[in-house]
Amino acid sequence: MFMRRKQSQNHQENDASQHDAKVSELKAALGPLSGRSLTYCTDACMRRYLEARNWNVDKAHKMLEETLKWRATYKPEEIRWHEISHEGETGKVFRANFHDRHGRTVLIMRPGKQNTTCAEDNIRHLVYLIENSILNLSEGQEQMSWLIDFTGLSLSNSVSVRTAREIINILQNHYPERLAIAFLYNPPRIFEAFWKVIKYFLDPKTFQKVKFVYPKNKDSVEFMRSLFDIDNLPSEFGGKATMNYDHHEFSRMMAEDDVKTAKYWGFDQKQSQIACGHLGAQVAPEPTPLAPPAS
Numbered sequence: 001m002f003m004r005r006k007q008s009q010n011h012q013e014n015d016a017s018q019h020d021a022k023v024s025e026l027k028a029a030l031g032p033l034s035g036r037s038l039t040y041c042t043d044a045c046m047r048r049y050l051e052a053r054n055w056n057v058d059k060a061h062k063m064l065e066e067t068l069k070w071r072a073t074y075k076p077e078e079i080r081w082h083e084i085s086h087e088g089e090t091g092k093v094f095r096a097n098f099h100d101r102h103g104r105t106v107l108i109m110r111p112g113k114q115n116t117t118c119a120e121d122n123i124r125h126l127v128y129l130i131e132n133s134i135l136n137l138s139e140g141q142e143q144m145s146w147l148i149d150f151t152g153l154s155l156s157n158s159v160s161v162r163t164a165r166e167i168i169n170i171l172q173n174h175y176p177e178r179l180a181i182a183f184l185y186n187p188p189r190i191f192e193a194f195w196k197v198i199k200y201f202l203d204p205k206t207f208q209k210v211k212f213v214y215p216k217n218k219d220s221v222e223f224m225r226s227l228f229d230i231d232n233l234p235s236e237f238g239g240k241a242t243m244n245y246d247h248h249e250f251s252r253m254m255a256e257d258d259v260k261t262a263k264y265w266g267f268d269q270k271q272s273q274i275a276c277g278h279l280g281a282q283v284a285p286e287p288t289p290l291a292p293p294a295s
């Protein structure tokens with residue numbers, strides 16, 4: 001018994017040492033970084049890209065380079081709530097006011113609440129909330145959980161396959177190892193055909209993180225409850241809490257977080273708003289700082 005434990009410990013130490021060496025290799029491959037790229041490429045960040053590519057330095061390097069190009073063009077850290085708040089009026093996607101049992105940020109999605117038709121704004125809204133979820137991770141935690149409620153979903157308000165594919169591409173290629181698990185709660189029959197198409201765009205690791213939960217399936221319900229406190233879990237997901245989305249209150253929270261985001265990335269919030277044609281009066285006072293994002 002003692003020998004097995006010692007061998008296991010030695011194996012873990014060897015893995016950790018090898019992984020540290022891989023991080024150093026990736027740093028060398030990237031070369032000197034500056035500005036936001038330097039802020040983004042922390043050791044934890046590089047470990048996520050290596051993990052996503054099975055610790056192959058060349059593949060992780062290529063993936064990370066593509067992300068840096070995407071971030072330089074898309075500028076997700078510059079998206080501000082006032083620019084996309086109209087997308088969130090119905091609460092179709094929002095950050096929950098609770099974490100799961102592992103301290104992970106929770107994003108709640110309600111596709112049946114779809115209220116707009118602009119695919120680009122839909123995607124920017126989700127990217128903003130992913131960045132915001134990262135900003136609000138518990139200390140030492142790097143991943144988020146998704147809860148998806150299909151109440152009210154119909155053919156008329158569902159997103160297109162093209163939009164879903166773009167979202168999957170962004171999540172998998174530019175936010176590797178950020179998603180811990182996604183619970184699809186009681187999806188209707190109309191989702192089945194949609195799922196048959198989009199599941200082929202998921203890489204194996206992401207596919208394994210998608211879990212279907214049906215209220216009449218005891219095992220799936222128990223698994224979901226093992227990750228969430230039933231007192232926090234909204235009744236729409238089989239819990240005891242009431243889920244009331246208040247757009248005004250959520251907007252206030254996001255305005256506060258926009259200040260933290262600007263501070264973290266090293267640019268002035270008021271200047272960025274004036275550049276966008278908005279006055280700094282919309283910015284709320286800076287709140288008590290939380291742990292910095294684990295980028």
